[in-house]
Amino acid sequence: MSTEAPKEPVPAKVFAAAVYECVRCGTRTTQEELAKLPEVKCICGYRVFKKARPSVVKQIKAI
């Protein structure tokens, strides 16, 4: 019986919400915010978003 190092549980639900970034002006918004709008549209009027890295969530803190 070999002693294995205990595997750390993989955090599967780390992401709070998917973050999207407008490809035109770079404004970031969350999927949650977009869901509140009648249509998926940036404040600049552009509708094309790209998915931003979820790691930015860590940098967003209460100012």
Ligand SMILES: [Zn+2]
């Ligand atoms: Zn925009």
